[in-house]
Structures are given as structure tokens and as C-alpha cells.
Amino acid sequence: MPVPPLSVPLSTRLRYLAMGLRTVVGGRPGGFFIPYRHADSVGHAAPAEYPAAAAAFERAADGFREVLAAIDDHAEALLTIPDSAPPPSPRWGQLWFPGLDAAAAYALVRRHRPARIVEVGAGHSTRFLARARLDGDIAADHRCIDPRPRAALDGLPVRWVREVLAVDHLPLFTALEAGDIAFFDASHILMPGTDVDIILNRILPSLRPGVLVHFHDIFLPDPYPASWAWRGYNEQAAVAALVANRALDPVFASRYALTRMQARQRSAALAAIPVPCPDRESSLWVRVPRA
Structure with a gap:
């Protein structure tokens, strides 16, 4: 360890x-x-960059720009969210789902209007997803699988499954259709039987084409921060291979947008959103491709 x-x-x-x-x-x-x-x-x-993932993101850059444009389209609503707010309201002043990650999630929910959201690992992300549903009048069935969320879910319009992800939860994911969301912020540790093993080897192969998939704490095309080495995370190496081999279509990557596309400098909305720790934004959105 x-x-x-x-x-x-x-x-x-x-x-x-x-x-x-x-x-x-x-x-x-x-x-x-x-x-x-x-x-x-x-x-x-240890790699300085995952070049095949970087190439995949470069091919998808036009789509990334569309997500950034969607964030600006919702600037007024996003900027009504305060830096500090009592539960269960979303707030920008937190480290777990900051800045661009939260803004992109909000914009993608408003854009795709999912009928179902299944979230593994809940908390601050849940609050932003719920706010997007509320603002967009989106009546989604939102399930959260997490035995102990980092932020309270009480008062949110979600169905909370107080369990660690297991194969028994697979039917929740096989029910998802194109435009629905499978949202993962799990242990980030790929070992036999862990939640990441279940996600990559049981859930992803079962998803229908067009389902949107989110992974958090994915810094691709860069490696994990050196200061995180003690955490032992290894999930993104497997995700990088899936993206590089076109098993998943990139929709948006926070790290790439910030470091290769100067997203914060090009977006008035992002420039106005407070970010307590700018190097923590690390959402990856992908789509299940058609066979």
C-alpha cells in the first residue's frame, strides 16, 4: 500500500x-x-501523458467546444449557485465536484434531458445534477448507490440505495437508454471484485448505445497528480485504453479542456465560477458507441 x-x-x-x-x-x-x-x-x-487518449480527445475537440458553449448558454442559472449554501443546495465552495466538473454536468443534463440517471458515489455531484433537473423541468428517475455519501442527500429528489455497488445492481444500468446517464465516482481502484471491476467488466458491456457515462477523478490525458500517488488509484489506466481503442466516444474531458483548450479563459461563465482548488477538476464524459 x-x-x-x-x-x-x-x-x-x-x-x-x-x-x-x-x-x-x-x-x-x-x-x-x-x-x-x-x-x-x-x-x-510513469507516463507524462497518455498520447493515444490525447489523440482521441483532439479528434473530439469540436464536441468539447459544444459542451463549453452549452455551459455559457446556462451561465445565468449557473451563476445563481452560490459559493456557500446549506444542504441540500449545490455550492461552488467545495473540493469534491468543483468548477468545470459541476458546470459540465449541469449543462449536459440540461442538454440531453435524461429519463434515468444512475449515480455510483454520490454527494456534491448529486446536488448539481438535481439542480439541473429542477431548472430544466426534467422528471428523471435518479438513483444513487452509495453507503455513505460525502454530502447529505436528504431533501433531494433522488432514490438513495445505501449499499456498495454490486452485481445485483446491474438491472438499473441495463434499463438505461440513449441519452440516459451512468455516473461513476467510485473507489478508483481496479482489483478483482472492486466496484471499478464491476463497472468496467459488467456494467459498461451491458449499456445500450447512446448512454452517457461519466467518470470522476480522471486526469487524462495526464497521469494522476504526483501528490495523489499514496491513494493507489489505477482506474484511469484502464479507462485510457477504452478511449484510445474507441470502445467509448469522448464527449468532454475537464482536464483536457482546461490544459489544452484554455477553457477557463475562453468561457465567461467559467471565469466567474469560484474554484477553491483549480487542479482538482477531472470529469470525463463518454458515450457508448453504436456497434
Whole structure:
């Protein structure tokens, strides 16, 4: 298990230490330890960019610009959302679903008017999706699968499934049709049996063409931030392969739009939206292609 740096709060570091010790001594697992005798070479081999994903995003750049234009089209509604607000209202002053991620989600819901939304990992994103539905008079069946959301869902027009994602939830996704949304902000850890394993190998193959899929904490075409190495995330390497091999059609990528398209400088709405930590915006939207 990666070790949290000193910049991480002491309580978090101690908790991770306890989880790691339980794991390596054979107690109740608190994570994953994978012996690999060449592990000391991996840091030097980490990519500076995923070039095939970058090429896929470049091909999709016109569509990305359409999403940015849709954000500006909804500037008035977006800018009524305050920096701080009591639950269950959305607010810009939070780190978990900031700035461009929230604005893009809002604009895409208004644009596609989904009949169904299934969200894995809920909280601040749920509040923005619900606001888009409210403002657009969109009567969607919105389900949230999360045993413990980061932000309270009470008072939102959603159906909350207080469970960890499991294969038993597959029928919720097979019911989605073109324009509906499968929204994932899960553990970001791809290991046999994890939620990411279920998402990539059970849910995605079952989705109908035209379904919109969202992944959060995807920094493609860049690697994960170096400061996040201790988290052990590995989801985006698998997602990069799906995008590069055209198994998923890119719709929008926050990281690419900000770093390669100067999105914040080109959008009056984005320039006016407060962002507590600009390097955290990391939504990836894709569409299930037609066979």
C-alpha cells in the first residue's frame, strides 16, 4: 500500500498505517498489497501523458467546444449557485465536484434531458445534477448507490440505495437508454471484485448505445497528480485504453479542456465560477458507441 506523505493529516496517515498493517499480517484487509520485485522501476516509467487518449480527445475537440458553449448558454442559472449554501443546495465552495466538473454536468443534463440517471458515489455531484433537473423541468428517475455519501442527500429528489455497488445492481444500468446517464465516482481502484471491476467488466458491456457515462477523478490525458500517488488509484489506466481503442466516444474531458483548450479563459461563465482548488477538476464524459 502506498504511504501518505507528511502533507496528509496525521490522523489519516495513522489510519492508513493501521489498515496497511492489518493487510500485510493477514487480518481484515484494509487495502491491497501486491508484491512486485521490479516496483522500484515503476516511478521512472510513469507516463507524462497518455498520447493515444490525447489523440482521441483532439479528434473530439469540436464536441468539447459544444459542451463549453452549452455551459455559457446556462451561465445565468449557473451563476445563481452560490459559493456557500446549506444542504441540500449545490455550492461552488467545495473540493469534491468543483468548477468545470459541476458546470459540465449541469449543462449536459440540461442538454440531453435524461429519463434515468444512475449515480455510483454520490454527494456534491448529486446536488448539481438535481439542480439541473429542477431548472430544466426534467422528471428523471435518479438513483444513487452509495453507503455513505460525502454530502447529505436528504431533501433531494433522488432514490438513495445505501449499499456498495454490486452485481445485483446491474438491472438499473441495463434499463438505461440513449441519452440516459451512468455516473461513476467510485473507489478508483481496479482489483478483482472492486466496484471499478464491476463497472468496467459488467456494467459498461451491458449499456445500450447512446448512454452517457461519466467518470470522476480522471486526469487524462495526464497521469494522476504526483501528490495523489499514496491513494493507489489505477482506474484511469484502464479507462485510457477504452478511449484510445474507441470502445467509448469522448464527449468532454475537464482536464483536457482546461490544459489544452484554455477553457477557463475562453468561457465567461467559467471565469466567474469560484474554484477553491483549480487542479482538482477531472470529469470525463463518454458515450457508448453504436456497434
